[in-house]
Amino acid sequence: MQLKKINPNLQQALIDSGLTEANEMQQETFSTIKSGADAVIQSPSGTGKTTTIVLNVIQRLEKAVGESTRALIVVLDKEKVLETVGLFEAFGKYTDLRVIGCHDKGDIDYDKNVISAGMDVIVGTPTRINAMFSSAGFNMNTVKMFIVDDSELIFRLRHDAIVLRLSMSVEKTQRIFFCSEIIERVESLADKIMIEPLFFEMED
Numbered sequence: 230m231q232l233k234k235i236n237p238n239l240q241q242a243l244i245d246s247g248l249t250e251a252n253e254m255q256q257e258t259f260s261t262i263k264s265g266a267d268a269v270i271q272s273p274s275g276t277g278k279t280t281t282i283v284l285n286v287i288q289r290l291e292k293a294v295g296e297s298t299r300a301l302i303v304v305l306d307k308e309k310v311l312e313t314v315g316l317f318e319a320f321g322k323y324t325d326l327r328v329i330g331c332h333d334k335g336d337i338d339y340d341k342n343v344i345s346a347g348m349d350v351i352v353g354t355p356t357r358i359n360a361m362f363s364s365a366g367f368n369m370n371t372v373k374m375f376i377v378d379d380s381e382l383i384f385r386l387r388h389d390a391i392v393l394r395l396s397m398s399v400e401k402t403q404r405i406f407f408c409s410e411i412i413e414r415v416e417s418l419a420d421k422i423m424i425e426p427l428f429f430e431m432e433d
Contacts, residue, residue, distance in 0.1 A: 375399060
């Protein structure tokens, strides 16, 4: 996949997975995400938003560092957790990044113990991440990337309050919303928690 200054190991893993061409969204947003700027990225369903999240997190984090979480990715449900973690396994096979998926049907104590031992990326549902962070006292200030996938669906389920609470726990981080449609709740929360967010709107 040809993207400007992409990590060679990541590029090889993408090629191994059959991804040789970046689509318009991936090309348009790569530099912005790499720069650490806040953003709202809208693109129709099936255009590779989750793929875009995973490759950008790997690009920015590169390798395992320390014990504290550096990327927090909020997703809709268990199926999306498993899909996202699967992409990390495929695209991150030439890195040692540590990734865990947490959902409401998993063992919360197991998840907490694994995260406490050292974890770079947490992918989880809003309610499970909220339950873990409110009870375990994890340090959120090491989070460099705070991403919400399918944000319009998550906010329609009234989980925007959880996202706001999690965001307020991090002093300084990059905040990104991905969505298929920019609804009022997406705009409103972006206005509350982001610093001069860039908006990307892709057509069908």
